[in-house]
Amino acid sequence: MSVESVFPQLEALLPHVQKPIQYVGGELNSTVKDWNSCDVRWALMYPDAYEVGLPNQGVMILYEVLNEREGVLAERTYSVWPDLEELMRQHNVPQFTVDSHRPVSAFDVFGVSFSTELGYTNLLTALDLAGIPLDAADRTEDHPVVVAGGHAAFNPEPIADFIDCAVIGDGEQAVLDMTEIIRAWKAEGRPGGRDELLFRLARTGSVYVPKFYDVEYLADGRISRVVPNRSGVPWRVSKHTVMDLDEWPYPKQPLVPLAETVHERMSVEIFRGCTRGCRFCQAGMITRPVRERSITGIGEMVDKGLKATGFEEVGLLSLSSADHTEIGDIAKGLADRYEEDKIGLSLPSTRVDAFNIDLANELTRNGRRSGLTFAPEGGSERIRKVINKMVSEEDLIRTVATAYGNGWRQVKLYFMCGLPTETDDDVLQIADMATKVIAKGREVSGKNDIRCTVSIGGFVPKPHTPFQWAPQLSAEETDARLEKLRDKIRGDKKYGRSIGFRYHDGKPGIVEGLLSRGDRRVGAVIRAVYEDGGRFDGWREHFSYDRWMQCAERTLPAFGLDVDWYTTRERTYEEVLPWDHLDSGLDKDWLWEDWQDSLDETEVEDCRWTPCFDCGVCPQMQTEIQIGPTGRKLLPLSVK
Amino acid sequence: MQRIRLRYTKRGRLRFTSHRDFQRAFERALRRAEVPMAYSAGFTPHPKVSYANAAPTGTGSEAEYLEIQLTAARDPEKLRALLDESLPAGLDVIDAVEARTSGLADRLQASVWEIRLDQVAPAEAERAVAAFLEADTVEVERRTKNGLRTFDTRAAVARLEAFPPPSDRPGDGGCAILRLVVRHLTPAVRPDDVLSGLRATADLAPPVPAAVTRLAQGLLDEESGTVTDPLAPDREAAQAAPTAAAELTAAMAPEGPA
Numbered sequence: 001m002s003v004e005s006v007f008p009q010l011e012a013l014l015p016h017v018q019k020p021i022q023y024v025g026g027e028l029n030s031t032v033k034d035w036n037s038c039d040v041r042w043a044l045m046y047p048d049a050y051e052v053g054l055p056n057q058g059v060m061i062l063y064e065v066l067n068e069r070e071g072v073l074a075e076r077t078y079s080v081w082p083d084l085e086e087l088m089r090q091h092n093v094p095q096f097t098v099d100s101h102r103p104v105s106a107f108d109v110f111g112v113s114f115s116t117e118l119g120y121t122n123l124l125t126a127l128d129l130a131g132i133p134l135d136a137a138d139r140t141e142d143h144p145v146v147v148a149g150g151h152a153a154f155n156p157e158p159i160a161d162f163i164d165c166a167v168i169g170d171g172e173q174a175v176l177d178m179t180e181i182i183r184a185w186k187a188e189g190r191p192g193g194r195d196e197l198l199f200r201l202a203r204t205g206s207v208y209v210p211k212f213y214d215v216e217y218l219a220d221g222r223i224s225r226v227v228p229n230r231s232g233v234p235w236r237v238s239k240h241t242v243m244d245l246d247e248w249p250y251p252k253q254p255l256v257p258l259a260e261t262v263h264e265r266m267s268v269e270i271f272r273g274c275t276r277g278c279r280f281c282q283a284g285m286i287t288r289p290v291r292e293r294s295i296t297g298i299g300e301m302v303d304k305g306l307k308a309t310g311f312e313e314v315g316l317l318s319l320s321s322a323d324h325t326e327i328g329d330i331a332k333g334l335a336d337r338y339e340e341d342k343i344g345l346s347l348p349s350t351r352v353d354a355f356n357i358d359l360a361n362e363l364t365r366n367g368r369r370s371g372l373t374f375a376p377e378g379g380s381e382r383i384r385k386v387i388n389k390m391v392s393e394e395d396l397i398r399t400v401a402t403a404y405g406n407g408w409r410q411v412k413l414y415f416m417c418g419l420p421t422e423t424d425d426d427v428l429q430i431a432d433m434a435t436k437v438i439a440k441g442r443e444v445s446g447k448n449d450i451r452c453t454v455s456i457g458g459f460v461p462k463p464h465t466p467f468q469w470a471p472q473l474s475a476e477e478t479d480a481r482l483e484k485l486r487d488k489i490r491g492d493k494k495y496g497r498s499i500g501f502r503y504h505d506g507k508p509g510i511v512e513g514l515l516s517r518g519d520r521r522v523g524a525v526i527r528a529v530y531e532d533g534g535r536f537d538g539w540r541e542h543f544s545y546d547r548w549m550q551c552a553e554r555t556l557p558a559f560g561l562d563v564d565w566y567t568t569r570e571r572t573y574e575e576v577l578p579w580d581h582l583d584s585g586l587d588k589d590w591l592w593e594d595w596q597d598s599l600d601e602t603e604v605e606d607c608r609w610t611p612c613f614d615c616g617v618c619p620q621m622q623t624e625i626q627i628g629p630t631g632r633k634l635l636p637l638s639v640k
Numbered sequence: 641m642q643r644i645r646l647r648y649t650k651r652g653r654l655r656f657t658s659h660r661d662f663q664r665a666f667e668r669a670l671r672r673a674e675v676p677m678a679y680s681a682g683f684t685p686h687p688k689v690s691y692a693n694a695a696p697t698g699t700g701s702e703a704e705y706l707e708i709q710l711t712a713a714r715d716p717e718k719l720r721a722l723l724d725e726s727l728p729a730g731l732d733v734i735d736a737v738e739a740r741t742s743g744l745a746d747r748l749q750a751s752v753w754e755i756r757l758d759q760v761a762p763a764e765a766e767r768a769v770a771a772f773l774e775a776d777t778v779e780v781e782r783r784t785k786n787g788l789r790t791f792d793t794r795a796a797v798a799r800l801e802a803f804p805p806p807s808d809r810p811g812d813g814g815c816a817i818l819r820l821v822v823r824h825l826t827p828a829v830r831p832d833d834v835l836s837g838l839r840a841t842a843d844l845a846p847p848v849p850a851a852v853t854r855l856a857q858g859l860l861d862e863e864s865g866t867v868t869d870p871l872a873p874d875r876e877a878a879q880a881a882p883t884a885a886a887e888l889t890a891a892m893a894p895e896g897p898a
Contacts, residue, residue: 007653014656015698015849021661024653028665028728256668258654258661258728310668310726341671342685 022050047119114152117515160210169239282462322354333634379430418473453500458509478506587616647735654730740877765816768842
């Protein structure tokens with residue numbers, strides 16, 4: 001079967017839309033493989049606008065891993081802006097891939113990567129534009145298998161009606177395993193149709209197929225249990241873990257877009273996972289254990305990546321980049337190598353306690369010292385113990401003193417509001433911290449023009465974390481607390497003008513909370529919002545809190561529930577959580593103990609440097625921490 | 641310090657590249673190709689590239705021009721091949737000369753455009769063209785940053801003809817090709833302004849968006865209504881004198897130790 005490109009039809013619409021370049025593909029390092037010489041074809045989607053989706057490392061890695069395989073092709077698709085969506089509907093142009101503009105419905109697999117739950121309505125838009133029935137139950141053998149991945153897929157229950165399956169954890173090997181199963185099924189002449197294919201995927205124990213599980217409820221609305229409804233389907237589905245990152249040096253050939261995107265740099269993941277144990281952090285919990293990429297592996301990826309892209313900045317990514325055992329040698333090695341080439345280095349996540357001035361100096365050798373960013377997350381010592389973000393005020397003040405003393409003019413501090421047990425006082429102490437930062441900065445720099453920006457967002461409890469049982473703070477209380485903080489900062493005559501204050505109101509957090517800890521019944525809300533025109537919920541200008549609340553009021557009472565039940569309600573130990581049958585490796589009892597410890601303000605150490613405290617991941621997943629040091633150095637690439 | 645002038649294209653789907661997008665892509669291509677670029681001084685140094693008269697987003701082009709400054713001399717043809725290889729297909733570098741004259745921008749006096757009008761009968765296009773050419777002035781309106789502007793399109797058009805489509809690309813439901821030579825004036829008259837003019841004078845209303853391509857830019861020969869290659873003076877100067885690389889060697893030789 002030959003599948004025609006829809007580009008001629010699309011091309012006629014492009015002169016009428018904003019930023020048409022985002023829809024035409026042809027990016028440097030993109031791949032277009034021959035359709036007929038491949039037998040398993042993936043359409044990969046990041047469900048947001050191209051400018052956000054293109055730099056996504058997850059999609060970029062899978063795109064390359066799949067396309068490297070003989071007989072397999074992968075193409076990319078992104079959410080189209082409402083202006084193009086309207087024209088596509090008028091002219092019957094389906095959701096297309098940007099690589100060769102083939103209709104998404106013609107692929108074998110439609111893989112969607114969810115970094116955040118706010119992409120769910122965009123999934124529905126894409127399915128509908130693709131001509132794929134929204135309900136998985138209505139799909140036939142001719143429709144692609146719709147698979148969800150990414151961090152939000154660790155609780156895919158709210159979108160269980162709309163997806164055929166979900167894969168949790170690292171995708172590199174997982175997509176190849178799925179590909180082989182699909183290939184074999186197709187080669188055998190598709191025995192048993194779609195159901196049989198999904199069954200073959202499900203019985204591996206590492207692909208979650210919601211339709212093979214029944215959810216039973218108690219009279220009060222809580223879940224009583226989740227049961228497989230078919231023999232051969234495992235009770236729990238496990239996450240995937242890639243153990244040796246050096247075996248997966250992807251992306252090797254990062255995509256270089258023509259359109260402007262949110263991250264214009266060559267990104268290298270220097271390690272995966274985090275064992276710091278911050279209790280609010282879903283990423284840190286579900287990506288355990290820590291697996292470092294070697295210094296030499298990093299050096300090689302940067303070298304090849306820069307040659308392949310021409311980017312002028314290298315981002316060393318991870319959940320806490322300064323924690324790499326050889327970060328000093330990595331930064332110095334790279335700064336030495338690229339000093340002549342005007343290549344900038346950046347370390348997006350740096351902890352206050354891991355910051356050191358030598359490292360910062362290496363990072364800024366080629367650039368200016370404009371700003372440093374740290375995330376104490378909590379304003380008071382007490383609340384930082386609750387969340388296990390073990391950063392003391394002394395650490396912070398010492399670090400900013402060094403920074404201001406060495407020429408930095410601006411420090412940005414990130415915080416959360418609405419953390420468990422939080423009171424007004426915990427939040428108001430953020431202002432005290434900011435004034436101490438400014439006072440110290442003025443003292444050590446001898447200048448008055450230094451700045452500190454406080455950026456604060458609402459906390460959303462997430463599945464697979466110790467706070468999965470916690471009540472979320474209501475939007476009204478969040479806003480009230482933030483207003484008090486704003487007034488305190490503005491009212492400070494001596495320091496207030498040196499402190500910038502940025503905050504997000506509590507409303508989007510409530511919708512995120514509903515979707516994060518939701519169950520299958522929340523699917524009705526998502527569908528109603530989509531049908532009412534909801535799109536791009538991660539964008540302030542498109543997001544409508546009122547629409548979400550109205551749709552929830554229309555749909556949830558049928559189950560005897562409301563939004564508060566999902567968000568501000570505290571869960572008990574006994575409650576079956578919607579994601580309990582999805583195994584992130586974390587022992588539920590350990591998470592509960594950690595939740596209790598948090599209420600007692602008891603901290604837990606990082607297991608990288610202290611004995612194991614039995615979170616459960618390593619024995620459960622047969623994995624282990626992989627860290628250096630290797631003792632190797634980055635040598636100059638050539639004599640210049 | 642060597643200066644190289646390049647001619648490049650925006651072909652096919654990459655005609656939707658905006659000028660800003662092209663600039664970023666080009667600067668990355670310079671890095672990938674390891675071109676020894678001269679950088680501007682200052683806090684954030686930029687490679688020295690001068691862009692001339694970029695075609696509007698969505699318009700194809702066979703004749704865009706820019707000039708780069710190098711810190712070390714390079715063979716223009718080798719550099720061209722290297723940069724062409726380094727840019728995505730569609731953004732093709734098709735000509736390169738060493739700058740031996742001044743005023744490339746001044747030589748870009750007029751453009752030759754081709755406009756493909758699908759689902760328009762050639763006879764209808766010919767009738768509209770005749771009406772346009774007969775008029776002394778053809779006023780059109782266009783929305784700009786400063787609001788709606790009214791200006792004349794007729795004076796800018798040095799030549800305008802309609803043709804049937806080439807036999808290898810006939811098009812469904814009829815197709816007409818317009819070929820026009822437009823002077824670069826202020827305010828700029830763009831091909832879509834001329835289309836607005838054809839609509840105003842002769843009710844020519846193409847049912848599908850026109851495909852517009854710039855075929856050439858250069859000095860306008862008023863007699864023939866043709867446009868000459870703006871890189872020709874550099875090429876002639878290069879033939880008359882040794883290359884910069886040779887010059888460099890020659891210049892350095894006497895200073896070296898005997």
